Amino acid sequence: MAEAAPRPPEGRAETSGATVRTSGATIQTSGATIQLENLTKRYPGNPAPAVDCVNMDIKAGELVVFVGPSGCGKTTTMKMINRLIEPTSGRIRIDGEDVTGIDPVRLRRKIGYAIQASGLFPHMTVAQNIALVPRMTGWSKRRIAERVEEMLDLVGLDPGEFQGRYPRQLSGGQQQRVGVARALAADPPVLLMDEPFGAVDPITRDHLQDELIRLQHELHKTIVFVTHDFDEAIKLGDRIAVLRERSHIAQFDTPEAILTNPADDFVSGFVGAGAALKRLNLTRVRDVGVVDFPTATIDDPLQTIFERLRAGTTNEVLLLDRHHRPYKWLRRGDLMRAKGSLVRAGTLVHDTVTRDATLRDALEAVLIDNAGRVPVTGRRGRYEGVVDMETLMNSVHELLEEDRLDAVEHQHLLEEQRAQQVLEEQEGTTDAPEELA
Amino acid sequence: MRPPSPSPEQLGPPEAEEAEDGAAPVPAPRPRRRVTWQKLTVLPAFLLALLLATWLWFRGADLDSIARNSIADGNVWLRLRQHVVLTVVSTFFVLVIAIPLGILLTRRRVRPAAPAVIAVANVGQATPAIGLLALLVIWLGIGMRAALVGMVVYAVLPVLANTIAGLRAIDPTLVEAARGIGMSAVGVLRRVELPLAVPLILAGVRTALVLNVGTATLAYFGGGGGLGDLIASGITNQRMPVLVLGSVLTVALALLVDWLASLAELLLRPRGLGAS
Ligand SMILES: Nc1ncnc2c1ncn2[C@@H]1O[C@H](COP(=O)(O)OP(=O)(O)OP(=O)(O)O)[C@@H](O)[C@H]1O
Ligand SMILES: [Mg+2]
Numbered sequence: 050m051a052e053a054a055p056r057p058p059e060g061r062a063e064t065s066g067a068t069v070r071t072s073g074a075t076i077q078t079s080g081a082t083i084q085l086e087n088l089t090k091r092y093p094g095n096p097a098p099a100v101d102c103v104n105m106d107i108k109a110g111e112l113v114v115f116v117g118p119s120g121c122g123k124t125t126t127m128k129m130i131n132r133l134i135e136p137t138s139g140r141i142r143i144d145g146e147d148v149t150g151i152d153p154v155r156l157r158r159k160i161g162y163a164i165q166a167s168g169l170f171p172h173m174t175v176a177q178n179i180a181l182v183p184r185m186t187g188w189s190k191r192r193i194a195e196r197v198e199e200m201l202d203l204v205g206l207d208p209g210e211f212q213g214r215y216p217r218q219l220s221g222g223q224q225q226r227v228g229v230a231r232a233l234a235a236d237p238p239v240l241l242m243d244e245p246f247g248a249v250d251p252i253t254r255d256h257l258q259d260e261l262i263r264l265q266h267e268l269h270k271t272i273v274f275v276t277h278d279f280d281e282a283i284k285l286g287d288r289i290a291v292l293r294e295r296s297h298i299a300q301f302d303t304p305e306a307i308l309t310n311p312a313d314d315f316v317s318g319f320v321g322a323g324a325a326l327k328r329l330n331l332t333r334v335r336d337v338g339v340v341d342f343p344t345a346t347i348d349d350p351l352q353t354i355f356e357r358l359r360a361g362t363t364n365e366v367l368l369l370d371r372h373h374r375p376y377k378w379l380r381r382g383d384l385m386r387a388k389g390s391l392v393r394a395g396t397l398v399h400d401t402v403t404r405d406a407t408l409r410d411a412l413e414a415v416l417i418d419n420a421g422r423v424p425v426t427g428r429r430g431r432y433e434g435v436v437d438m439e440t441l442m443n444s445v446h447e448l449l450e451e452d453r454l455d456a457v458e459h460q461h462l463l464e465e466q467r468a469q470q471v472l473e474e475q476e477g478t479t480d481a482p483e484e485l486a
Numbered sequence: 487m488r489p490p491s492p493s494p495e496q497l498g499p500p501e502a503e504e505a506e507d508g509a510a511p512v513p514a515p516r517p518r519r520r521v522t523w524q525k526l527t528v529l530p531a532f533l534l535a536l537l538l539a540t541w542l543w544f545r546g547a548d549l550d551s552i553a554r555n556s557i558a559d560g561n562v563w564l565r566l567r568q569h570v571v572l573t574v575v576s577t578f579f580v581l582v583i584a585i586p587l588g589i590l591l592t593r594r595r596v597r598p599a600a601p602a603v604i605a606v607a608n609v610g611q612a613t614p615a616i617g618l619l620a621l622l623v624i625w626l627g628i629g630m631r632a633a634l635v636g637m638v639v640y641a642v643l644p645v646l647a648n649t650i651a652g653l654r655a656i657d658p659t660l661v662e663a664a665r666g667i668g669m670s671a672v673g674v675l676r677r678v679e680l681p682l683a684v685p686l687i688l689a690g691v692r693t694a695l696v697l698n699v700g701t702a703t704l705a706y707f708g709g710g711g712g713l714g715d716l717i718a719s720g721i722t723n724q725r726m727p728v729l730v731l732g733s734v735l736t737v738a739l740a741l742l743v744d745w746l747a748s749l750a751e752l753l754l755r756p757r758g759l760g761a762s
Contacts, residue, residue, distance in 0.1 A: 133666055158668035168663030172681045172756035181677075182667055215758030231667065241666075 080271030081144035081238040083107040083130065088139035090125050100125050101295040102139070109144075109238075110269035114282040116319070117292030117299075123275045126296045127241050130273060131160045143239060158186055161232030161240040161270070165247040167224040169216040175201070175227050176212035182235040200230040203267075205260060205429065222253035229261070233268070240272045246281070255410060258284055262333075262405040279319055283308065283330045284407055291316050304331055309455055328448060329409035334402055337444040339425050339434035342367050347376065347391055355384070367424060368395060373431045375401055375424035401426045404433070408444065411436050520752045529745045533738050540734045544727055553725040556716065566735060568711035572630070572702040573695065573743065576637035580694050584642045585687065588649025589675065600650060607643040615640055615701050623708045633710025637701050641694040648690025652683030681756045688754060692747035699740040703732075713739070 084107070090100040100122040107113050115123040128134040130141055132153040140149050148156050169178050176197045183193045198208040204226040216224055225245060232240055246254040258281065265272065276282055282289045283304040290301040293315055300312040308327060311317035320327070343366045345354045357366050358381045368377040368391070377395035387394035400414040401424045414423040415438050422437035549557075591600040610618075619636045626632040656679055664674040706714030713736045720729025 128666075131666060133662060154668055154670050156668075157666060160668075162663070162666035164659065164663055164666070166659070168659060168666075170660065170664070170678055170682075172758045174758065181669075185668060185673070217758065 079238070079269040080110040080240075082109045082142075083239060083271060083273070084140075084142040084145075085126075085130075086140040086142070088126065088129055088141065089137050090122075090129060090134060091137045098137070098295060100129070101297060103296050103298065105290065105298065105301065107271060107273065109271055111287045112265055112272040112274060112285060114274045114276060114286035114289045115292055116276055116279055116282040116289055117296075118294075118319075119277060121292045121294050122296035123277070123292055124243055126292075127243055127273055127275050130239075131157045131162060131241055133157075158182060158235065159237050159239065161235075161237040163228045163232040163240070163242045163245045165244040167216070167221075167228035167245075169224055169227055169231070171216050173215075174212065175206075175214050175216070175219070178216070178227060179212075179231045179234050181231065182237075186235055188235075196234060200234050201227075203233070203264065204230045206230075220253075221249045222257060225249055225253075225257055226260070229257075229264075233264075233270075238271060240270045242272065243275045244277070245274075247276070247278075254281075255406075259403045259405045259410075261285060263403060266405070280327065280330060283327055291319055329412065329445065330407045332408045332444065332448060333404065334406050334408065334411050334425055334436055335404040337408065337436065338440050339404065339436055340440070342422070342424075342435040344369055344432060345379075346373070347371065351384070351389060351391075354379070358384075365420075367398075367432070367435070369432050372429065374429075375426065375432050378420045396420070398424060401430065402436070403427065408441060408448075412441055412445070415441060520755075521749065525749070525752075529741065533742060536734065536738055540731065544731060547727045549727060550725075552723050553728050556719045556723070556725065556728050557731070562716065562731065562735075565711060565713050565715050565732075566739075568630075568705075569699070569702050569713045569736070569739060572633060572637065572705055572710060572712050573698045573739075576634050576641065576698050576702070577691070577695050579634070579638045580641045580645055580698075581691065583638065584645035584690075584694075585649050588646050588653065588687075589680075591646075592650055592653040604643075604647065604650070607646050610639040611641075611643040615704055616707065619704055619708045628709035630705070630710045632708045633702070633705035633712075636708070637698050637705070640701050641697045644693040644697065645687070645690040648686045648693075649683065652686030652690075653679055655686065656682050682759075685751070685755050685759065688747070688751045692744065692751060695743050695747050696740055699736065699743050703736055 083105075085103050085105040088100060088103045089098050091098045103126055105113075115126060117123055125134055129136045130143075132141075132148075136149065140147055142148065143156075143159070169175075170181075173181075176194075179197045179200050180193045183196055188196070197212060201208040201211055206223060206226055211219070211223070211227075216227070219227065225248075228245065229242075232242070246257045249257065262285065274282075274285060286304055288301060288303055289307055291299045291307065291312075293299045299319075300307055300316045302312075307316060308320060308331070311320055343357050343360070343363070345357050345366050346369045348371060354366065354368075358364065358379065364381040366379050367375055368379050370376040375398040377397055379395035383394040384391075398420075399418045402411050402414055403426055411423055415421065415436070422435045424432055425434045425436055427433045587603065590596050591603055615636065618639060619633065622632040622636045626635065660678060660682070661674060664678045669677065702710075702712045703714035703717060705712045706718050713732050716728055716732030717736070720726065720732055
């Protein structure tokens with residue numbers, strides 16, 4: 050819940066720009082803590098504050114999602130963290146250090162920033178865009194070039210193919226990936242993302258979300274992510290801050306807690322219908338069994354493929370392409386019908402999921418593909434295993450059962466509390482019955 | 487089950503297909519060649535033809551002593567040189583004044599002053615050039631200086647207006663993104679705002695250049711020289727060939743300058759902004 054974490058009075062005198070830990074803080078693999086203390090923003094000409102006295106503690110390495118209706122002040126709150134918007138009052142601490150008064154340009158070089166529609170500069174190539182912050186912080190040419198490739202790799206784009214392109218030669222989703230790569234290039238401990246996936250189609254958004262989760266598993270940054278899509282919040286957030294008007298925090302908790310135990314009507318209104326289905330968004334493929342499946346690559350001699358087909362219990366193999374990406378489902382007999390031609394035999398793999406995909410995605414993929422299972426892929430789409438219908442059904446079943454037990458327990462607790470209350474009322478006020486009468 | 491043994495051809499296709507779908511990195515689409523050979527040759531050829539025709543005609547025309555006088559002693563060459571100098575120098579000052587002013591007027595703190603400054607620049611251009619020149623001659627005396635000042639005042643507006651328009655047309659989220667990733671104010675201007683405004687600024691410069699070639703013909707009336715000298719003496723002495731020579735040279739120079747400016751526009755336009 051949103052409690053105003055009371056801070057002990059700062060022993061140190063005000064930090065000036067000169068004492069900011071620039072060298073040490075720029076290169077670290079895990080995030081920094083962020084504290085917002087009584088953060089308030091009043092825009093000129095409007096007496097009512099747009100953000101009113103927000104207090105929030107964000108842990109290092111945590112992905113916190115701000116979610117709330119349009120105009121509630123999410124963007125304003127987020128932009129005060131890197132001081133694109135100067136707070137009217139209140140403090141921001143990053144790693145315990147008051148950054149409210151330091152040089153904003155310095156501050157922003159430690160904070161990655163990614164926005165909707167990518168914000169890439171159209172007159173710079175992908176590589177130049179990504180290199181911007183490292184260049185400003187004075188990295189050597191060689192190191193920057195290496196870093197650019199590393200970053201493109203990280204966000205799943207082939208460096209050789211993409212680094213020389215201009216943003217308009219990329220699709221929306223690719224631009225968004227480059228935007229994230231640019232934000233991460235100088236390895237900032239904190240990353241701010243304002244509806245970064247708001248402008249791409251739902252499928253691409255899904256993939257980008259999966260990638261972000263994967264990235265976060267590797268990098269452990271502190272990420273503040275703004276969205277007004279509650280499903281996105283559930284999928285991504287370690288914790289979710291549900292904001293209402295003026296950035297008042299309605300609930301700040303884990304997705305599970307918010308789904309199963311919304312604080313008030315506003316939050317449950319935001320959670321919306323279908324909480325049970327949404328629950329599927331909280332469990333990831335990596336948490337259920339990813340199992341092995343007989344595979345063959347298109348380079349294998351046909352004889353080997355036949356042997357695998359006969360040996361397996363399922364009469365089926367997953368054919369991989371040269372880069373070990375799932376390519377086709379091949380059943381026994383398919384090859385014969387296609388007269389031994391691998392091009393014509395089997396059915397193409399429609400969809401794959403990553404280990405970070407939610408059960409909901411996986412279920413959907415399985416339902417659509419009539420193979421009854423969906424391949425799980427890792428980096429660059431390499432095959433890692435499959436999830437099948439049975440595994441999914443079992444875990445869904447377990448999940449719902451667990452939730453049911455939780456709810457029952459919660460119910461008991463509430464009833465006990467109520468009984469206790471009634472008891473106290475009866476004991477405390479002797480004239481209660483008269484009032485009722 | 488006895489599978490038919492596979493033949494090599496049958497195994498071929500998936501490989502080929504595979505190689506196409508991602509093995510070799512596809513080279514980034516090459517930006518289209520922006521300077522076509524038509525662009526490079528058509529106008530110069532036309533200008534050459536025009537000048538040649540004029541020259542032939544001029545040789546054939548019979549010139550009396552008055553006409554010969556006005557073109558004697560390399561007078562044509564001198565006037566042409568003066569004209570070019572007037573154009574180049576005035577344009578230089580226009581750029582030096584208008585672009586920084588335009589940048590300044592789009593900075594947040596000075597922005598409210600922009601309409602007033604534009605209004606002043608408008609007055610400069612709305613005044614008839616001849617009247618402006620007369621006033622300046624009264625003030626600064628006869629000579630190239632008055633002519634230059636007049637031309638600068640006259641041509642500041644297009645560059646100023648385009649600089650402001652170019653900077654204002656930039657998507658504010660881009661500027662904010664630039665600040666957000668930690669660029670200083672100067673960095674944002676140098677690396678993002680100016681490059682993105684280059685196409686519009688250059689369009690303004692092109693207008694100013696052509697304008698200046700035109701107004702430079704008026705410099706003669708303020709004693710500033712230039713091709714206006716030929717035109718004026720052709721008119722006052724009623725010598726058609728001299729008048730035609732001056733006019734054709736002015737037109738040719740204007741076209742040449744416009745052509746050079748259009749090449750500059752193409753070459754200096756940042757890559758990645760797309761073909762316009
Ligand atoms: N520059 C500004 N000047 C005045 N008021 C502003 C300014 N920016 C935002 N506001 C106001 O502050 C409030 C919060 O805006 P903010 O952009 O933070 O909302 P948001 O939660 O990000 O909304 P959305 O989901 O639509 O992006 C709104 O009522 C908005 O009108
Ligand atoms: Mg917003």
